[in-house]
Structures are given as structure tokens and as C-alpha cells.
Amino acid sequence: MAYQPKSYKKFVATAATATLVASAIAPAASAAFSDVAERYQEAVTYLADKGISQGYPNGKFGTDDNIKRQDAAVMIAKALGGSPTGTYANAGFTDVPADRQWAVNFLVEKNIVSGKAAGQFGANDFTTRGEMAKIIANAYKFVADASNAFPFTDVSETFKQYVDALNEAGVAQGYAGTTQFGTGDLVTRGQFALFVYRAETKNTPTVTSVVDVKAENAKTITVTFNNAIDAKTLQNSNKVDLITVVSGDKAANPGTITQSLSADGKTLTLDATTFFKGDYTVKVPYELIKDVNGKFVSPVNQKITVDDKSAPVLESATATVADTKNNIKKITLTFDENIESIDTVKIGGLNYPATYSGNTATVDVDLDATKSYDVTVVNATDVVNNIKDVQVVKLALTVDNIAPSVTSVVATGENTATVTVDKALKNNNLVVTGKVGAFATNIVTSAVVNPKNNKEYFVTFNAAYLFKNGNTDAVTLTVAKEALEDSLGNKNTSEITKSVVLTKDAVAPSVSKVTSTTKDGKVTGFTVTFSEKVQTLDASKVKVVNSKGEILSYPSVASAAINAEDATKVDFTFDANLKADKYSFEFAEGFVKDLSLAQNKNTVYSFTVDKSSTTAPVETAFTIAGTTTVANSNVITVDFGAKVKATGTGSALNPASYQLNGTSLPTNAEVKFAGNVGDASYQTIVNITLPEGFVVNNDDKAIFRVTGVQTLDNKVNNPYTALVAVKDNASPEAKSFVATDLTKLTVTYSEAVALVAGNSSITDEIQLFDSKGAYIAITGSEVTNGKLVLTVADATAVTKLTTVKVDPTAADIKDVNGNVQKSALTLTK
Numbered sequence: 001m002a003y004q005p006k007s008y009k010k011f012v013a014t015a016a017t018a019t020l021v022a023s024a025i026a027p028a029a030s031a032a033f034s035d036v037a038e039r040y041q042e043a044v045t046y047l048a049d050k051g052i053s054q055g056y057p058n059g060k061f062g063t064d065d066n067i068k069r070q071d072a073a074v075m076i077a078k079a080l081g082g083s084p085t086g087t088y089a090n091a092g093f094t095d096v097p098a099d100r101q102w103a104v105n106f107l108v109e110k111n112i113v114s115g116k117a118a119g120q121f122g123a124n125d126f127t128t129r130g131e132m133a134k135i136i137a138n139a140y141k142f143v144a145d146a147s148n149a150f151p152f153t154d155v156s157e158t159f160k161q162y163v164d165a166l167n168e169a170g171v172a173q174g175y176a177g178t179t180q181f182g183t184g185d186l187v188t189r190g191q192f193a194l195f196v197y198r199a200e201t202k203n204t205p206t207v208t209s210v211v212d213v214k215a216e217n218a219k220t221i222t223v224t225f226n227n228a229i230d231a232k233t234l235q236n237s238n239k240v241d242l243i244t245v246v247s248g249d250k251a252a253n254p255g256t257i258t259q260s261l262s263a264d265g266k267t268l269t270l271d272a273t274t275f276f277k278g279d280y281t282v283k284v285p286y287e288l289i290k291d292v293n294g295k296f297v298s299p300v301n302q303k304i305t306v307d308d309k310s311a312p313v314l315e316s317a318t319a320t321v322a323d324t325k326n327n328i329k330k331i332t333l334t335f336d337e338n339i340e341s342i343d344t345v346k347i348g349g350l351n352y353p354a355t356y357s358g359n360t361a362t363v364d365v366d367l368d369a370t371k372s373y374d375v376t377v378v379n380a381t382d383v384v385n386n387i388k389d390v391q392v393v394k395l396a397l398t399v400d401n402i403a404p405s406v407t408s409v410v411a412t413g414e415n416t417a418t419v420t421v422d423k424a425l426k427n428n429n430l431v432v433t434g435k436v437g438a439f440a441t442n443i444v445t446s447a448v449v450n451p452k453n454n455k456e457y458f459v460t461f462n463a464a465y466l467f468k469n470g471n472t473d474a475v476t477l478t479v480a481k482e483a484l485e486d487s488l489g490n491k492n493t494s495e496i497t498k499s500v501v502l503t504k505d506a507v508a509p510s511v512s513k514v515t516s517t518t519k520d521g522k523v524t525g526f527t528v529t530f531s532e533k534v535q536t537l538d539a540s541k542v543k544v545v546n547s548k549g550e551i552l553s554y555p556s557v558a559s560a561a562i563n564a565e566d567a568t569k570v571d572f573t574f575d576a577n578l579k580a581d582k583y584s585f586e587f588a589e590g591f592v593k594d595l596s597l598a599q600n601k602n603t604v605y606s607f608t609v610d611k612s613s614t615t616a617p618v619e620t621a622f623t624i625a626g627t628t629t630v631a632n633s634n635v636i637t638v639d640f641g642a643k644v645k646a647t648g649t650g651s652a653l654n655p656a657s658y659q660l661n662g663t664s665l666p667t668n669a670e671v672k673f674a675g676n677v678g679d680a681s682y683q684t685i686v687n688i689t690l691p692e693g694f695v696v697n698n699d700d701k702a703i704f705r706v707t708g709v710q711t712l713d714n715k716v717n718n719p720y721t722a723l724v725a726v727k728d729n730a731s732p733e734a735k736s737f738v739a740t741d742l743t744k745l746t747v748t749y750s751e752a753v754a755l756v757a758g759n760s761s762i763t764d765e766i767q768l769f770d771s772k773g774a775y776i777a778i779t780g781s782e783v784t785n786g787k788l789v790l791t792v793a794d795a796t797a798v799t800k801l802t803t804v805k806v807d808p809t810a811a812d813i814k815d816v817n818g819n820v821q822k823s824a825l826t827l828t829k
Contacts, residue, residue: 033055033063034059034060035063036190037063037190039190039194040063043193043194044061044063044190046197046200047193050078050200051078052079053074053075061189061193062189064188064189064190065188066126066187066189067187067188067192069125069126069127070096072131072135073107073113073135074103076103077103077104079139079200080106080110080112082102083102084102084103086102086106088106088109090105091108091109091115092119093119093123094120095120095121100123104121104123107135110139111138112138113134113138126186127192128183128186128187129183129185130155131159131187132187132192133163133165133181134162136162136195138162140202142168142171143165144164144167144168148164150164152180152181153180154180154182154184156183163181163183166195169199171195172195172198207295208229208291208295208296209226209300210225210297210298210302211224211226213282213302214304215276215304215305215306217308218272218306219275219276220269221272221276221280221282221304222267222269223268223282223284224267224268225265225266225267225291226266227266229261229290229297230292233288233289234259234261234289241257242285243268243270243283243284243285244283244285245257245283246280246283247278248280248281251276251277251279251280253274254273254274254275254280255272255274257271257272258270259271274383275383275384276306277307277384278307279303279305281304282302283300283301284297284299284300286299286661299661299662308384310386311380312388313391314334314335314380315336317331317334317393317394317395318334318396318397319395320399320488321397321398322490323369323399324369327366327367328366328367328368330362330363331362331365333361333362335360335361336359337359338359339358339360339380340356340381340382340385341356341379342354342361342380343379344379345361345363345376345377347367347373348367348373372394372395374394375393377391400488400490402423403486404421404485404492405492406422406477406479406484406496408420408498409499411502411503414503414597415461415462415463415502416459417477417502418457418458418459419432419477419498420455420456420457424486424487426487426489430449430457431447431479431484432459432477432479433478433480434475434477434478436465436473436474437468441462441465443466444461444477446458447459447460461475461502463597466502466504471504471506472501472502473501473502474499475500475502477498479496480495481495484496504597505594505596505598505600506600507531508602508603509602510605511528511607513529514607515527515529517571525558528572529568529569530569530592532568532595533567533568533594534562534568534570534595535592535593535594536593536599537561537562537591537592539555541587542586542588545583546582546584547583552583556575557578560572567595579611580611581611582609582611583608584606584608585608587602587605589602621717622640622641622642622717623641623718624638624640624709624717624718624720626638626722627704627722627724629724633727634695634727635687635689635690636658636704637685639684640685641684642711643683644683644710645711645712646673649710650708650709651710652671652686653671653686657707658671658707659703659705660690660703660704660705660724661699661702661703662703665690670687673686674686674687690729692730693729693730693731695727695730696728696730698726698728699726701725702724704722704723705719705720728819730750730751732749732750732751732752732753732813732819733822734801734803734821734825735750735827736827737798737827737829739795739796742796743795744789744792745790745791745795746788746789747766749786749815749821751815752815753783753786753787753813753814753821754783754786754814754816755782755783755813756814761781762778762788762812762813763777765804765811765812766788766802767801768792769799771797776792776793776794776797777793778791779792779793788813800827800829801826801828802825802827803825806820806823808820
């Protein structure tokens, strides 16, 4: 039987995970199109399969035909999920055919397209490359890095940001060998299909998020993402893990949790020092973790219950010998989970102790390899004390009389190589010599086993003997006869010779790009990215000239340091007293060196950085003074420190200006100015009351954000984030009921509920009825495991349950935070 994780067999993980639903669409075979060239085949097939475009009725796609704006609108609208049967606000264009109006209205509603004149969309105008760039950039949310150099000379400001975004995303580039994008050139249907296809496949999925949280066993929880995660963002600058596990009130303390990311970057494994048992919340924080494309991962607080009730299962007992004439010396036991202890292992009537690590155990023996054996494991125990008393398996014996061999030698650097063998060596010891050219000297200085793979060895050569007659050297590696030995004593019977070609790094590091560093809207420095890792900055090799041509002392202008996390980058910081100006820099040869044996010096490079003014500019922004909260009230007070708008754009009374844990406040949130009209501080402070049902969990460090609020003189608030304490105010909702005994009806809620102590009757809050509508009396009630259990004469007769509104002070059914159950709900069986 194939291996299955323990969670497959015995875990119930109560985790609300994202579900991806794939809908089947009958594909339209693009092969039926008679005019699709090979370069467009994949794109046209994709659009046809997805129902985005079906071509012409005559069986052609019209690949070389210029595409009209109305047809481009239909393609994009379909790609984004729009439908001819949908209802969208009328955009007011009079030149759009009736069968195309839905698409144009859909795109205008989403701010993707606009008209060309009052009341005119230009429906029959052909689409230009510039217009195409704007439509696709808006549709798929492509945004360019404004600090990067713009490569085209024929793009107006109208289309610059969109062309830049598509070029950086790899959706559309300019004409080869030129600086022309062809902004005004017309786009064909084939080209448009190609651009849409690239945008579609570049953006699937657009948001990186958690798709599953699962308990593999009592030691391990895994978090699975839909895209690969950037491992460097999983910890902060202090090397503290940012994804955390919070234990519930009665959950076991897992101790220190170690984290490891899978090779594909999509699965994060959380291993407990002790074990998991009970309720936990796995927290992915807001805007801290990034995927490999630099996009933030969606935050989540995902609950999971770990309850390991199965004992470890012995899956196999194996041993290997070189020859059946040799005795068996070691037996390996493999279990389906980690082992905490084994009382004894019985073989042939004798008891043997076991040494265990993880899900395997080893037993040292001295047994006749010509005989068969039953292996009995007594009282195998896991970390939560689940015990399997007696398990018996047949010993599986393998004869391995094959000597180890070298399978490959691969150069990994100027004077390093990786040697791979086909099986683990005794004591992880590789004895190998290396010779180059006419030298008789062994140039191997070390051969160290890879700690993560005991079949790989990192070999280092003496650099003094290399590259005496050119930029490449062939090194001959030799393993002597019987120098390779595995744990069974198998040895190579003849000498092994392998050759590897080492190449000298003779390429100088060059500048790839220069990007400005800004803070509070001011340029505070810049970062220079080189083509490879660099070292040893030489400040004397930097020249600086201001816009007047005045030669400046570099130390008076800026300081620099190699980025600690990425040695391809050098970070420059401007002197705090440096004036606003354009500064021209030149790196002479030798400003930096690479990490090669020759320490190649950089090539000469010149560039200009425009430093924004460091004098006080006309203020266009303001800073919020602070926030406070009243304990257990869900009222947040924001002190803006200045009078702010009450209506229109930038209104402080607009709930959409505020977010809690990444979610905008709903329209029913109460936002009011504190105080009274005429007070000196009136219109500077708002009180925000979070509406009932908005907060679903207690959170003493909820992330509160304010965006887009304006003062009376049109200053916009600087980005503002604060941590506030909020309390769960969501009412528990009755979700289902079932007869769990002849007289017991169990009601399940959206969360755990409790009964107010001292109150014995809940008949004013819940009513039960049979199939004829007759009332069924409730004679008793209790809460078990967070569920309400009602006592009735015949639980099987109940077909309808309703919840009734009562005065909150008289309510008996509440959640743990005192929220009264939601009323006016009707459940039927």
C-alpha cells in the first residue's frame, strides 16, 4: 500500500480553507480556424477554450485583421467574467452597437476603459497599441516600477505608465532593435489575442493566499499556498518567524515551533518541539509575507483542531546484507508517524532495544541471513501517548553486493565541484585526488559531504594550480581501487576516473540598474544593482558632479554599503544636509570587485540621480495624531490633529476611509465627530462604532488603517496604521439541528454557545414545530461541547426550528463573549 500521511487516516482539521472551483467549458478547437499562424496558435486556442473569443462564422479567426475597440472590449469583458446577461450601469455612449453595450458598460464600470469624446466610445475605431496597453494594464492591474528607466522614445505621457507596466510584465515589448513601442500603430486580432493570453497566464492566480492548513500528525502542521513564497520574507530582521501559531485556551503547549519551506515554495511545515493537541490558530500577518513575485500574501487567521487518537503503525522491517553468508547486523523499522518510545523488539524469542529518530527505529542484531524472521514490536508509543501494544511484520531482507560508484562530477565554481555517488559511503568519507595539467600534485584540498544529501560531496581545489594557461582547466579526479566503501563493506574493484572542466570568471561586474530610495516623498538615496555579487567598496573610485558642473567630494554627498541580504546591491544614502539638485555619478574601474578568484573590477559606469528638495515643500499631506479605544466597546477614536472634511472626497465620516485587518468598514459603521458644533476641537476627532456582526474574533492587536482623509485645505493623511483592541460582536447563528437521541435534539451554531447560569428556560428564544406546524414543547436544555441540546418528548418529530428575538438582558443563549444568538432564523429538516 502506498504511503499516506497520518492525517489521511485519523485527523479532522477544522480549518476554513479557500476552495478553487473549476468549471468545465466545452472547448472550441482552434485547429478549425484556417488562418491562425503558429506564433498565435497557443493564444488563440486559449481564448477559444475559455470562451473569450470564438472567431468569425466563416471559420476564420481574423488573425491579421485590425481589431475594433468594441471587439477588444468584448474580449476583455469576457476574460474578466462579464456577461451579456449581466446588469451594468449605462456608460452613455451612443455609438456602441446594442449587442456590444454590455461589454463597454462592464469595463467602464470597472474604470478599465473610457470614451474618446463626449458620448462617443469610438466603437468602430481600430485599436492602437497604446490603447491596447491601457486596456490590458487596467484590466489586469499591471503597475510599473516608476524608478526604473523607461526604454521607449515614442510614447506620450497619456500611455507611458501603461506601456511601461506591460513591458515590465513581459506582456508587450517594443519593436526589436529599436526604442520604439509603436504606440500609434494598429493592433491585429492575432496580436490582441497574444497580449490577452500573456496577461491571463501572467496573472493566474493574481493573489497569493493560503489554500489549506492541515494537521499531518501530532507533531506537524502544514500550511499550503497557491503560489510559491519568498523564503526571505518568512522572518523579520531579527530572524523571528512572522507566521505564528496561537494556542487555544485548553490546547497543549507545542513548545518552540520550527518552520521549513518546501523546495517548490508552496508548503510551509510547522514542527512542534513537544506536540499539538487541541485548538490552534495559524496566523499569516497583513502585508509582511511576500510571494516570489514580490506581492503580499493575503492575511489569514485560520483555526485548526489537532486530535491524534491513533497509535503508530509499524509499516515495515527491513535489513540489507552484501551476501547471505554475512550475518544481519542492523534492522530498520519504519512507522507511519514519529516514535516516542518502544518497550522492546522481539526477534526469534530474544529481546532487543531500539534506537528511534523521527518515524524510524534501528535495532542492532547479529542474525543468520539465510533464515526468515518475524519482527515483533511491543508498545510503540507516539508523542501523545497513543500506544500500539503488539505489532508483527516479516523482515524484508535485501542483498546488496553492488559497489558504490561515482555518478557525476559537476563544476560549481571556479575551484569547486560537486561529486555525486550512487549510495551513501561508510562514515560519509570520500577519498579522491585531483590533478591538472602537468602538475603531479594532488590539488584536492577538501571533500565534504552535503549535510542535506549524503550522496553528494563538495570538493574544493587548490586555486594556486588553476588557470595558468587560459581561462579553463580540465581537472582529472581519481578514486583509487577499494577507496569507495559503503556501510556493508562493498568496495569499488577498480580505479574510477572522472574529469571536470573548471572555468575562470573573467567577466567584470557591471551595473544592471539604479533605483531611487524615497522616504516621506523625498529622495534619500539610491540603490545600484550589479550583475553579480560584489565586495570591497572603494570610495575613491566615485566621482560626483552637481548640475552646475561643480566637482564635489563624494563623502560630503553620500555614503554606501553592500546590502547585507543581497550582495548584488549597493545602497547609497545621501548626506542629510545635501541640497536638492541633479547629481551625476561616475564609478571608475575598481569601485567594486566580484567574488571570483581574480576579483574582477567593475566596468566604468555613469548615471544621474535627481534628488528632490530637502527644504520644506508646500505641504500636501498631514499626519494623524493618534487613536484610542474604549475597552470592550468596539469604539475607535481617531484624533486627526486638524479639522477634516465632513462630506465629499476625503470625508472623515466615510466608513470606506477605514480598514480593520485589511477589510474596509461597512456602510453601516457609525462614524461621528466628537463634541459639538462650535467646540474648538470639533471636526478634528471622530468616534467610530463598529457595527454588530463585523468583528468575528477577539483581537487585542487588530490592524487599523486610515486612508484618503483630507483636511479642510485638501491635505491628504499620510499612511496611518495603528493596533487597536476589538471584541467579537458577531451573534452566534443556528445552523442545523438533529435528533441525537429519542428525546434529545442537538442544535449546532456558527460558534460555541453557552447558557446563562441560573436560567432554566429558553422557550422564549427557540420554538420547535412538527411537520403539521404544531408547537413542540421544550422541557430541558443544556450545552455540550458548545452545542445546544434540547429535551423534548420526541426529537424525531421536530421538522422546524425558529429563533426568537428577546431583550438582550433576558437572553439565555449567548456565545462566550456574551453575544446573543441571532434571531428570526428558521431552520427546517
